[in-house]
Amino acid sequence: MTRLIRRPEFGAFAAFVLTYAFFAVVTSGAGFVSVNGTAGWLNLAAELGIVAIPVGMLMISGEFDLSIGSTVGAASMVVALGTSFFGLPIWPAIALALVLGALIGLVNGLAVVKTNLPSFIITLATNFVVLGATMGFSRLIANVTSSSIVQSESARAVFAARWGQANVSILWWLGFALVCGWLLGKTTFGNWIYATGGNLTAARGAGVPVERVKVILFVLTGFAAAFVGVLQGVQWNSGNSTYGMGYVFQAPIVAVIGGVLLGGGYGSVVGIVLGTAIFGVISTGIFYTGWSTDWVNLFLGVLLAAAVLANNYVRRMALAAR
Amino acid sequence: MDAAPILELRDVTKAFAGTTALHGVSIRVEPGRIVCLLGDNGAGKSTLIKVLSGYHQPTSGQILLDGREIRFAGPRDARKRGIATVHQDVGSIPLMSVGRNFFLGAELTKGVRPFHHLDTRNANRIAIEQMQRFGITRITDGDQLVGTMSGGERQVLAISRAMYFGARVLILDEPTSALGVKEASYVLRMVSQARAEGVGIVFITHNASHAMAVGDRFTVLIQGRVAAEFARGEKAREEVINLMAGGEKIAELEEELAIE
Numbered sequence: 001m002t003r004l005i006r007r008p009e010f011g012a013f014a015a016f017v018l019t020y021a022f023f024a025v026v027t028s029g030a031g032f033v034s035v036n037g038t039a040g041w042l043n044l045a046a047e048l049g050i051v052a053i054p055v056g057m058l059m060i061s062g063e064f065d066l067s068i069g070s071t072v073g074a075a076s077m078v079v080a081l082g083t084s085f086f087g088l089p090i091w092p093a094i095a096l097a098l099v100l101g102a103l104i105g106l107v108n109g110l111a112v113v114k115t116n117l118p119s120f121i122i123t124l125a126t127n128f129v130v131l132g133a134t135m136g137f138s139r140l141i142a143n144v145t146s147s148s149i150v151q152s153e154s155a156r157a158v159f160a161a162r163w164g165q166a167n168v169s170i171l172w173w174l175g176f177a178l179v180c181g182w183l184l185g186k187t188t189f190g191n192w193i194y195a196t197g198g199n200l201t202a203a204r205g206a207g208v209p210v211e212r213v214k215v216i217l218f219v220l221t222g223f224a225a226a227f228v229g230v231l232q233g234v235q236w237n238s239g240n241s242t243y244g245m246g247y248v249f250q251a252p253i254v255a256v257i258g259g260v261l262l263g264g265g266y267g268s269v270v271g272i273v274l275g276t277a278i279f280g281v282i283s284t285g286i287f288y289t290g291w292s293t294d295w296v297n298l299f300l301g302v303l304l305a306a307a308v309l310a311n312n313y314v315r316r317m318a319l320a321a322r
Numbered sequence: 323m324d325a326a327p328i329l330e331l332r333d334v335t336k337a338f339a340g341t342t343a344l345h346g347v348s349i350r351v352e353p354g355r356i357v358c359l360l361g362d363n364g365a366g367k368s369t370l371i372k373v374l375s376g377y378h379q380p381t382s383g384q385i386l387l388d389g390r391e392i393r394f395a396g397p398r399d400a401r402k403r404g405i406a407t408v409h410q411d412v413g414s415i416p417l418m419s420v421g422r423n424f425f426l427g428a429e430l431t432k433g434v435r436p437f438h439h440l441d442t443r444n445a446n447r448i449a450i451e452q453m454q455r456f457g458i459t460r461i462t463d464g465d466q467l468v469g470t471m472s473g474g475e476r477q478v479l480a481i482s483r484a485m486y487f488g489a490r491v492l493i494l495d496e497p498t499s500a501l502g503v504k505e506a507s508y509v510l511r512m513v514s515q516a517r518a519e520g521v522g523i524v525f526i527t528h529n530a531s532h533a534m535a536v537g538d539r540f541t542v543l544i545q546g547r548v549a550a551e552f553a554r555g556e557k558a559r560e561e562v563i564n565l566m567a568g569g570e571k572i573a574e575l576e577e578e579l580a581i582e
């Protein structure tokens with residue numbers, strides 16, 4: 001039992017059960033707990049969840065990435081302009097978008113490890129640079145900042161399939177969670193992520209290639225952001241430079257709600273997934289209560305504050321001598 | 323008495339822009355012997371071990387490993403050659419488990435690539451066994467976070483880790499200075515056990531009693547120079563303390579304080 005409490009995702013699990021129960025009771029009869037209601041909050045959580053996982057892993061390694069927002073938009077625009085303006089088939093355009101995302105991550109990562117400046121600032125800058133560049137170049141090339149996507153059957157099947165109300169993005173989220181959860185929890189690389197964020201000098205001293213760990217995580221984050229951009233673009237039939245701007249802070253917020261320590265060194269993928277699920281439940285649950293959706297932010301803010309306090313407490317518990 | 327040294331410094335000088343931290347220092351690390359390095363703050367002890375562990379290149383003078391001159395490319399190179407350094411506070415990661423800390427940088431995995439993954443059970447078992455071998459019996463769960471262990475237990479973890487990975491020379495920078503009496507005593511016991519297993523040890527301390535308890539040879543540094551060198555039993559404790567503080571100064575200080 002104490003062992004369970006000590007797990008980084010324990011707080012997030014309790015918070016999830018509570019928020020879910022709260023909305024299930026408050027909205028009872030309105031269909032929040034129905035299949036469609038469930039698909040609703042899962043859809044919302046899935047896209048955020050795909051970026052939140054690598055963002056959380058990056059936070060565990062002690063770094064931040066705020067550039068994800070504009071990367072999502074940039075990737076969707078690459079697919080849109082690639083297919084509608086340059087007449088590329090959709091798959092090469094998608095490949096291009098994913099490579100671009102990984103490249104943005106690579107630039108972030110190299111900039112952070114070479115300059116030793118806080119990644120918070122560097123990626124905040126990249127976020128604006130990428131947003132500005134996407135809008136500027138789109139305007140220059142096609143005189144638009146959003147554009148439709150020329151679809152193909154196969155691309156829709158992979159990125160936009162639906163069963164009832166449920167989007168295929170939920171499966172992608174699950175896939176990312178399984179792969180990243182295994183990576184973080186069970187592999188040598190995951191061990192290095194914890195060590196890098198837990199004590200940089202000690203990790204370096206033990207021979208962990210801390211710079212490489214960080215750069216790889218930035219690349220993974222950029223790739224995941226671009227993946228979400230492709231997902232949204234194909235789903236909504238259009239690219240838009242401003243897709244994903246909401247994720248800039250939502251992703252780190254759900255990671256913290258999921259038990260990731262702001263200072264790094266502690267957290268889990270299961271926790272991040274639960275944090276994202278809480279976000280989905282609140283955003284969708286409010287809608288079912290019939291209250292104004294303005295309350296979502298209030299809920300999130302309170303939850304974030306509570307999570308930070310709880311994490312701090314859990315960390316002290318975890319470190320308490322037995 | 324005089325086994326061939328594993329590691330030796332001959333006439334080493336280390337100059338930084340502005341100061342010279344070491345002036346023509348020679349020291350020998352022999353298998354199964356503990357060399358205590360004594361000296362006041364700023365005497366050059368840390369600089370000396372940084373030269374021994376490949377962190378600094380000497381400005382002049384030689385480093386000999388097994389009798390042959392060598393230049394370490396860096397701390398990793400030195401570690402690969404069996405020279406392990408345990409620093410006072412860095413070296414363990416509080417929010418990671420005992421097993422994970424023990425194998426950090428040399429992870430134990432199982433399964434076939436690319437699906438190989440951490441062998442947590444064996445890592446935990448070995449880590450616990452190794453710590454128990456050195457008398458730490460309170461820690462029985464390899465999943466326990468290192469942050470929950472005492473300072474002495476962390477020292478033991480770091481030392482047993484170095485031993486497990488085949489250290490021939492163990493450099494310990496003030497391993498007992500932050501510890502209480504009981505904790506310090508099991509670190510000291512562990513150091514003598516490592517000596518019994520044939521490891522050459524460099525033990526740095528401010529504490530003359532700790533040094534006298536385990537040391538075979540003593541080197542006192544004052545302002546970057548070897549001020550005295552002697553073997554176990556050749557000098558009394560007071561003499562050593564005086565030497566460390568720079569000779570007569572302690573006596574002067576005592577007089578001064580007595581007058582007030």
Ligand SMILES: Nc1ncnc2c1ncn2[C@@H]1O[C@H](COP(=O)(O)OP(=O)(O)OP(=O)(O)O)[C@@H](O)[C@H]1O
Pocket residue numbers: 338339341342343361362363364365366367368369370
């Ligand atoms: N990287 C460096 N650059 C310039 N000067 C240095 C450097 N490292 C050490 N020194 C100087 O060399 C001298 C010896 O320092 P060192 O750290 O070796 O002393 P120490 O005996 O370990 O002292 P303490 O007991 O306080 O740890 C000091 O005057 C210090 O200021």
Ligand SMILES: [Mg+2]
Pocket residue numbers: 367368369
């Ligand atoms: Mg020192």
